[in-house]
Amino acid sequence: MAEALAHIARVTGLGMVSIRADLQRAGDAIAEAAGLAVPGMTRIVTDGSRRALGWMSPDELLLVLPAAERAEALATLTDALAGEHALVVDVSDARAVFDVTGRHADDVIRKLMPVDLDELPPDGLRRSRAAQTAAALWRIPGGFRLIGFRSTADYLRMILENAAFPRSQLAAR
Amino acid sequence: MSHTPPFRLARGGRLINRAFQLAFRFDGRHLRGVQGDTLASALLASGQMLMGRSFKYHRPRGPLASGAEEPNALFGLGQGGRFEPNQRASTTALVAGMVLRSQNCWPSLDADVGAINNWLSPLFPAGFYYKTFIHPRPFWKHVFEPIIRRSAGLGRAPVDPDPDRYEQAYAFAEVVVVGGGIAGLTAARDAADKGGRVIVLEQNPVWGGRTPIDHDGGQAAIDALLADLRGRDNVTLRRNTMATGLYDHGYLLAREALADHDPNQGIPRQRLWRIRAGHVISATGALERPLSFACNDVPGVMLASAVRDFIVDYGVAPGQRIVVVTNNDDAYRTALTAQAAGLEVVAVIDARSQVKGDLPQAVRAAGIPVMTGKAIAKVKGGTHVEGVAICDQAGNGRVTATLDCDVVAMSGGWSPVVHLYSHCGGRLTWDEPEAMFRPDPTRPPLGTDGKSMVTVLGAANGDLRCAGDLERSEGATMPVWVMPQNAAYRLRAKMWLDFQNDVKVSDVELAAREGYASVEHAKRYTTLGMATDQGKVSNINGLAVLSNALNQPLEATGTTTFRPPYTPLTLGTIAAEAKGDTFQPLRKTPIHVWHVRNGASFEPVGHWRRPYSYPRAGEDRHSAVTREILAVRKSVGTLDASTLGKIIVKGPDSGRFLDMMYTNMMSTLPVGKCRYGLMCNENGFLMDDGVVARLSADTWLCHTTTGGADRIHGHMEDWLQCEWWDWQVYTANLTEQYAQIAVAGPKARELLQRLPGTIDLGQEALPFMTWAEGELAGIPARVYRISFSGELSYEIAVPAGRGLALWEQLHDLGRDLDITPYGTEAMHVMRAEKGFIMIGDETDGTVIPQDLGLHWAISKKKPDYIGKRAQARSFMKDGSRWQLVGLESLDGRVLPDGAYAVEPGVNANGQRKTQGRVTSSYHSPTLNRPIAMGLVRHGPARMGQELEFPMPSGEVMKARIVDPVFYDKEGTRLNG
Numbered sequence A: 001m002a003e004a005l006a007h008i009a010r011v012t013g014l015g016m017v018s019i020r021a022d023l024q025r026a027g028d029a030i031a032e033a034a035g036l037a038v039p040g041m042t043r044i045v046t047d048g049s050r051r052a053l054g055w056m057s058p059d060e061l062l063l064v065l066p067a068a069e070r071a072e073a074l075a076t077l078t079d080a081l082a083g084e085h086a087l088v089v090d091v092s093d094a095r096a097v098f099d100v101t102g103r104h105a106d107d108v109i110r111k112l113m114p115v116d117l118d119e120l121p122p123d124g125l126r127r128s129r130a131a132q133t134a135a136a137l138w139r140i141p142g143g144f145r146l147i148g149f150r151s152t153a154d155y156l157r158m159i160l161e162n163a164a165f166p167r168s169q170l171a172a173r
Numbered sequence B: 001m002s003h004t005p006p007f008r009l010a011r012g013g014r015l016i017n018r019a020f021q022l023a024f025r026f027d028g029r030h031l032r033g034v035q036g037d038t039l040a041s042a043l044l045a046s047g048q049m050l051m052g053r054s055f056k057y058h059r060p061r062g063p064l065a066s067g068a069e070e071p072n073a074l075f076g077l078g079q080g081g082r083f084e085p086n087q088r089a090s091t092t093a094l095v096a097g098m099v100l101r102s103q104n105c106w107p108s109l110d111a112d113v114g115a116i117n118n119w120l121s122p123l124f125p126a127g128f129y130y131k132t133f134i135h136p137r138p139f140w141k142h143v144f145e146p147i148i149r150r151s152a153g154l155g156r157a158p159v160d161p162d163p164d165r166y167e168q169a170y171a172f173a174e175v176v177v178v179g180g181g182i183a184g185l186t187a188a189r190d191a192a193d194k195g196g197r198v199i200v201l202e203q204n205p206v207w208g209g210r211t212p213i214d215h216d217g218g219q220a221a222i223d224a225l226l227a228d229l230r231g232r233d234n235v236t237l238r239r240n241t242m243a244t245g246l247y248d249h250g251y252l253l254a255r256e257a258l259a260d261h262d263p264n265q266g267i268p269r270q271r272l273w274r275i276r277a278g279h280v281i282s283a284t285g286a287l288e289r290p291l292s293f294a295c296n297d298v299p300g301v302m303l304a305s306a307v308r309d310f311i312v313d314y315g316v317a318p319g320q321r322i323v324v325v326t327n328n329d330d331a332y333r334t335a336l337t338a339q340a341a342g343l344e345v346v347a348v349i350d351a352r353s354q355v356k357g358d359l360p361q362a363v364r365a366a367g368i369p370v371m372t373g374k375a376i377a378k379v380k381g382g383t384h385v386e387g388v389a390i391c392d393q394a395g396n397g398r399v400t401a402t403l404d405c406d407v408v409a410m411s412g413g414w415s416p417v418v419h420l421y422s423h424c425g426g427r428l429t430w431d432e433p434e435a436m437f438r439p440d441p442t443r444p445p446l447g448t449d450g451k452s453m454v455t456v457l458g459a460a461n462g463d464l465r466c467a468g469d470l471e472r473s474e475g476a477t478m479p480v481w482v483m484p485q486n487a488a489y490r491l492r493a494k495m496w497l498d499f500q501n502d503v504k505v506s507d508v509e510l511a512a513r514e515g516y517a518s519v520e521h522a523k524r525y526t527t528l529g530m531a532t533d534q535g536k537v538s539n540i541n542g543l544a545v546l547s548n549a550l551n552q553p554l555e556a557t558g559t560t561t562f563r564p565p566y567t568p569l570t571l572g573t574i575a576a577e578a579k580g581d582t583f584q585p586l587r588k589t590p591i592h593v594w595h596v597r598n599g600a601s602f603e604p605v606g607h608w609r610r611p612y613s614y615p616r617a618g619e620d621r622h623s624a625v626t627r628e629i630l631a632v633r634k635s636v637g638t639l640d641a642s643t644l645g646k647i648i649v650k651g652p653d654s655g656r657f658l659d660m661m662y663t664n665m666m667s668t669l670p671v672g673k674c675r676y677g678l679m680c681n682e683n684g685f686l687m688d689d690g691v692v693a694r695l696s697a698d699t700w701l702c703h704t705t706t707g708g709a710d711r712i713h714g715h716m717e718d719w720l721q722c723e724w725w726d727w728q729v730y731t732a733n734l735t736e737q738y739a740q741i742a743v744a745g746p747k748a749r750e751l752l753q754r755l756p757g758t759i760d761l762g763q764e765a766l767p768f769m770t771w772a773e774g775e776l777a778g779i780p781a782r783v784y785r786i787s788f789s790g791e792l793s794y795e796i797a798v799p800a801g802r803g804l805a806l807w808e809q810l811h812d813l814g815r816d817l818d819i820t821p822y823g824t825e826a827m828h829v830m831r832a833e834k835g836f837i838m839i840g841d842e843t844d845g846t847v848i849p850q851d852l853g854l855h856w857a858i859s860k861k862k863p864d865y866i867g868k869r870a871q872a873r874s875f876m877k878d879g880s881r882w883q884l885v886g887l888e889s890l891d892g893r894v895l896p897d898g899a900y901a902v903e904p905g906v907n908a909n910g911q912r913k914t915q916g917r918v919t920s921s922y923h924s925p926t927l928n929r930p931i932a933m934g935l936v937r938h939g940p941a942r943m944g945q946e947l948e949f950p951m952p953s954g955e956v957m958k959a960r961i962v963d964p965v966f967y968d969k970e971g972t973r974l975n976g
Helices: A023-034 A067-080 A105-112 A150-163 B039-045 B113-119 B128-132 B137-151 B182-193 B218-230 B304-314 B332-340 B358-365 B419-423 B505-513 B519-526 B539-550 B571-575 B592-597 B621-634 B654-661 B709-723 B748-753 B800-813 B824-833
Strands: A007-011 A014-020 A044-046 A052-057 A060-066 A087-090 A095-101 A125-130 A133-140 A143-149 B017-026 B029-035 B074-077 B084-088 B099-102 B166-178 B198-201 B235-238 B241-247 B251-257 B270-282 B286-288 B301-303 B321-326 B344-350 B370-372 B374-380 B387-392 B399-404 B407-411 B414-416 B428-431 B436-439 B454-456 B496-498 B601-605 B608-613 B637-640 B645-650 B674-680 B686-696 B699-704 B730-733 B738-744 B771-776 B779-784 B793-799 B882-889 B900-906 B912-924 B929-937 B946-950 B956-962
Touching (some): A007 A150, A014 A067, A014 A095, A014 B730, A023 A052, A052 A125, A052 A133, A060 A067, A095 A105, A143 A150, B017 B039, B029 B039, B039 B304, B182 B198, B182 B218, B198 B241, B218 B235, B270 B419, B286 B304, B301 B304, B304 B321, B304 B332, B304 B407, B332 B407, B344 B374, B358 B370, B374 B399, B496 B505, B496 B539, B505 B539, B601 B824, B608 B621, B621 B824, B637 B800, B645 B654, B654 B699, B699 B709, B709 B730, B748 B793, B748 B800, B779 B800, B824 B912, B824 B929
Parallel strands (some): B017 B099, B166 B270, B198 B235, B301 B407, B321 B344, B321 B407
Antiparallel strands (some): A014 A087, A095 A143, A133 A143, B074 B084, B251 B270, B428 B436, B601 B608, B637 B738, B645 B699, B674 B686, B738 B793, B779 B793, B882 B929, B900 B946, B912 B929
C-alpha cells in the first residue's frame, strides 16, 4: 500500500474557551487575560506552542490552550471582563480536533473544504465546512489543525482519511 | 488495395503507438487495437463500421463524429458494478481487455428484430405516443405506460454498486481557460502574463484541438505554447478535464478523468473540480454540422472533420472511395488528407455554385473532381454506404448522376460551442454570413461587478479561422438546411436531424404544421436534441428546419436552453465521498459506544443516531420498549438526553430577549429555578419547546428539542443580529459541550444519592423544577429536577468527555435496583401517558399553543412575544379550531397514528368531512391499554363523546374523547 497523502491525527488534551465581547472595548482586557494579542479579522495569534487566540466573528474569539490550563483561563477571563457585557464559556468538550500534516496535507484540505489555501496567510483562520459538517482550520507546522464538532469526530476522521487516499494527489497529471 | 473498408492504414496516426497491441472484446468477438486508439478507431481498424442501432427505428448506425458530439457509436462498457451504458466510442480510450456491448438491439447488432420499427416508420410520426396512447384513459397507467417504459431509454441501467472511488476538490483561480486548442492556449499565455492564477482545462487527453490536424505547422505552434505555459508557476494545465457547467459567481464544475477506463490503478476514477473562477475564458471550439440529405444516417456517412481525424490521428481509413459533400471550404481539407493517405477521393460535391478559395483550388490541382451547385439526392446502401445519387442543389432531387463510394464525408458548416457561455444567461446572436449562432457581445453572462464573467474566444466565438498565421483564406459558407433545396417529402422523410432519437426533417415540419411554434415545445414533441448527446449535432439543423417551416428567420426561432452538464456525468462523481459510512455526517453522543455495546436498536433523529430501545436476547424492539417503561415506572431508568439543545443566553437584556422568544415569562424566573417554555414563529405557530433554567442574574440556559438545537440558535441570532442589534445579549450553543443523562423512576433519588458528591438531591433542597450545581462522583455537574416521563426525575449535565464515565457508574451502582437504560420510544410513550405534547407529533407547523390547551404557558401580562400578534388574528381565535384531547379506543385496539375522525356529510370534492385527527397513539404498558392524543374540533368541551375513524379497509374504529392525561393526573410521582 502506497503512503497516504497526509498524516491524520486526532488531537486530545486541548482546552477551548469561547469569548464573546465587544472586541474594541474589551480587547486589551482579553489580551492580558489570555496572554495573547487580540487577532485581526480572520486571523489567529499563537505564542508558538501552547496557546492560540483565534478570531471567530466580529464579537467572538476562541482561546485554545492545554486542557489543564482552561479552568484558570476561564476564571481569569471572567474576572477580566467582569465590568463588561461578555460571555466566557468552556467549549473544550464540544470539539473534535485533527491535525493534518505531511507533504500533501494541502491536497487533503482542498478536497474537503471550500477554502482558498493559496490566499490563507500563515496566521489565517477560516470557519468553513469539511464536506457536510462545520469545521474551521488554521496552519500549524507541516500542515493544518482542523476543528469540528465532537459528535462528528468519526465522520471527520473517515472523510479526512478518505481524502488522503494514497496516490490521489491533486497535481495535474 | 485489397482491404475491405474500413481498415488501418499502413502509415500514420499521430496519437497511436502501433508497437503496443491491445486485445478487447466486442459482443463476444476478440479484436485488437493499438495504444492510443479510441474505441471507435479500434473498431474501424478492425473492419467494424456498424456500431449501434438508433433508438426508435433501430436503424443501423456507424460513427458520425470523432469527439464528444458523437450520437451513434454508444456502448455499454464494463461488467458488474463497473457496467456503464451510453459510453461514446469516439472519446473512450481503448484499454487492453475491455468488454464492449452494443446497445438497443436484439438478438444482435447485425440481426436486430426491433428494426421492424424502421419498416413501420410511417406509422410513427412525431408525437406518435402522445396521439396514440391518450385514450382510453385508464389504459395509460396500466397498459401503455408499462410497455413504453420497458422499451424506453437507450442502454441498460447498471444494477450493481459502483466499486470505484470518486472524489471532489475545490480550486480557485483568477482566470480559468476552458479549451486547450490554439485559442485557449494563446489566451492562457496572455492571462498568465498579467499575473494571477490561470487554470487551463482540456477535455481530451491531447492538447491542441483541431490545429495540429488542420494546419501545416499546427503541432509546432501548439508545442511552443505548451512549453511556454509549462514554464510558468502561475499556470495549471489539466487534460482529460471536461468543464461540465458554469454557474453564477464564476462557479465552474469540471470532471477530471483520472483512471476512467483503467480502474485497477487503485486511484480515484474521476474527480469533480468545484472551481471559483474570477473570470472564465471559453475557447471551446466549434462542432461540425451534418447536412440533411436522404439517408444521411447510413453507416459510412460521417462528418468531414471526423474522416480526416480518423486518418490523421489514428491511421484509420473509414473507407477507400470517399465522396465529400459540403457547403464550405473547410471540408476540402478532408479531400486533401484522404488523397495524401492513399485513398481515392471520388469527388467533392459542393452546394455552392461558385467555389474559388485556396483549398478548393488545391483540391482541383490534385486532380479531384469538384462538382459545384450539386447536392446528394440520396445515399445508396443499407448497412453501409454503396454510392450516392447526385442532383442539383437548387432542384427537387432529380438524379443527374450516381457515384460509387463507401464513405460520404459531409460538412454543413460549423456551430460554435456556446454551452458554457449560455449556462448562466449568455445570449446568442445569429450570424447570417457564417450561418451560425454565436455569443452576442452585448448580452454576455454577468458577474457580481455587472460585467461579463465569460470571454469567448476562437471558434467558440464564431471565429472559425483562429489559427492566425497558419490559416489559408477560405470562401464564404452557404447555409444549406435541406439538400436539395426543394426536396420532395419522400426524401425529407429520410433526412435525419437527430441521429440518436430518430428525428427527421419531416417530423419537425409536421410539428410546425401542428402548431408547435415554440422551439422548446417542438423539441419536446419531436424529442429533437433530447438524447444523451443533447443535440450537439442536431440542434441548429433542427432549428433551421423549424424556422423554414414557420416561415420566419432563425433568430426569431431562437435556440433551446443549453443546460449542464456538457456531456453526461457519472453519478458517482457527483456523490464523491457521500456514500456508505460517509453518506451523511452521523452524529454520535458521548455515550454512543455504550449503546452499541449494549445492543441498542438505533433510530435517526436529524443527523443523530439515538437508541430507540435496547432489545435483549429474545426480545424485539417493541417488547424491549414495554420492559423499559415498566422498569422506569417501578424502579429507575436512564435516558441519554445529550442530543437536547442547550443554548446559553447571557447579558443585561437577556430577560427581555427571552420574554420575546418564549410565549411565557422568563425574565421573572428566579435563579435556581426551571420553567417549561414554548417558542412560536412570527405566524404564531408552535415551533419548539423545552425547559429554561436561570443560572444567574444575567444568564439563562435554554433547552431545545434535539432537532431544534441549531435552528433555534440560528433563530435567536437572527433576531439579535437583524432586529435587536442594540440589545446586549450573547448566546452560545453548548449542545455538544455537555452529556446529559435523565435518571427517572421512583428509585432515581436513591440511586443518585449513592454517588459521592456535593449536591443535596433531597426533596427539600432540590424540589421539582429547580436545579443545583456541584460535583457528582468527582465530576462537575449540573442537576435539573425536571421530568418528561412523569416520574421522579433528574437530568444531569456533565462535560461531554465525562458523560460515559457517569453513565457507567450509574449502571454499576444501580444493578440491585434493576437500573434499565431506556430509549426514545419508551420516552415517547411515557410522555404520552402523562399527556405531554411532543413537537412534531402534536404540532405540524399549523398548531398554536392555544390548540394544545397550553394557555397557562402563554403570558397575558407581556406586551409582546414572537407570535403574539398572529395569535390575535380572527382565524387563530376561532373557537372551532381543533384542540387537544385524549382518545380512548373503544375496542382495545391501538388507533392508527394520523387517522381522521369523520363527521356527517361530504366536502366540495366529495370527500368525507373531518372533525379531528390522531396525533399520538400507543399501547400503554403502564395502563395495559391503548392511549392516544388527538386534535378535535371543540374537543375539550366534548368529553365522553364518541368519534368514528374509518380505516382504509372500510372498517370503522371508534374512540371516546377523554382527558389527555392518562397517568398520575395529580403529579404526585414527579413531585415525589
